[in-house]
Amino acid sequence: MTDLYAVFGNPINHSKSPHIHRHFAEQTGQDMTYTKQQVAPGEFDQAATEFFDKGGKGLNITVPFKLDAYSFAARLTPRARRAGAVNTLALQTDGTVLGDNTDGIGMIHDMHNLGWELRGKRVLILGAGGAVRGILQPLLEQEPQEVAIVNRTHHKAEQLANGFHDLGDVRALTLEALAGQQFDILINGTSASLHGELPPLPDDLLAPGACCYDMMYSAEPTVFLQWAQTHGAAAVADGLGMLIGQAAEAFYLWRQIRPEVVPVITAMRRQMTEKNQNHK
Known part of the structure; x- marks a missing residue:
C-alpha cells in the first residue's frame, strides 16, 4: 500500500x-x-x-x-x-x-552542512515575523553568545525577544542601535530582499569572518546577499x-x-x- x-x-x-x-x-x-x-x-x-x-x-x-x-x-x-x-x-x-x-531545525542543519559555527557567536536577525519566530528556539539551543532582533516595527521585535529570553540572551535592537556593533552571523528573516529592499545597515556591521544567511532563496543572489558580499562577508547562503x-x-x-x-x-x-x- x-x-x-x-x-x-x-x-x-x-x-x-x-x-x-x-x-x-x-x-x-x-x-x-x-x-x-x-x-x-x-x-x-x-x-x-x-x-x-x-x-x-x-x-x-x-x-x-x-x-x-x-x-x-x-x-x-x-x-x-x-x-x-x-x-x-x-x-x-x-x-x-x-x-x-521543522523550519528552524532545517536552517540549523543547513548551517551545520555549510560548516558554520553558532556556539558563542553574536547573531543578528532582521525581521520579527512568523518565519523568525519559527527559528528562534533551535537557534538558541546552539548556545550563541547573543541573539539580537531588528525589525522596522520595534515593538514586534521586543515582543519576540521577550517570548524567548528564557532560552538565552535574546534582545530587540533598533536600527540606530546597530551603529558601532559587529556580528558574526547575520540572518535575513524578511521577504523584503526578494523585492529588492533592504534596511539601512551600517557598513561595518560584519565582524571578521562573518557569515550571512538569507531565509529566502532565488536563482540570483538576493539584495541582502549582494550587500553581504560587498561588505566583506566570509560566507553567504540563501534559504534553499x-x-x-x-x-x-x-x-x-x-x-x-x-x-x-x-x-x-x-x-x-x-x-x-x-x-x-x-x-x-
Missing part, C-alpha cells in the same frame, strides 16, 4: 515540496506519493480532515495555513508550541495528528538548504529515515540556475 502525503497552501503551484520528497523517496526506497493541494481560505480544517480520513499519513503546511495547522493538531511538539505555528502534520499510530515545526532541510526533518518525522540533503540541494540549485538562464 502506497502511503499518501501532500503539501497544503494557497497559492501552491510554485511549491518545490513534491519534487524534494520525490527525491527523498527514491533515495531511501520508500513507497509513497506526495502531491500538492491548493486550499481555499477558511477550508483548512475540512481539507485536512478529509485528507487524513482518506488514509493520508502526513502533510506539509505552507502560507497562509501554519496557524490553522497549529489549531488542527491534537498534540504539538515543544518546538511547534514555541513557534506558535505548524508546518508539518503527522498521523500517529493511535490515530491522532501531531503538529511540528533550509527549505530542503525542513523537508528532510518532516520526512524523518513521517518515515523514521533521515535522507541525504546535499545531493538534493545540488540538483535543485542546478535546475534553478538552468531555468533562470533559459529565461534570460
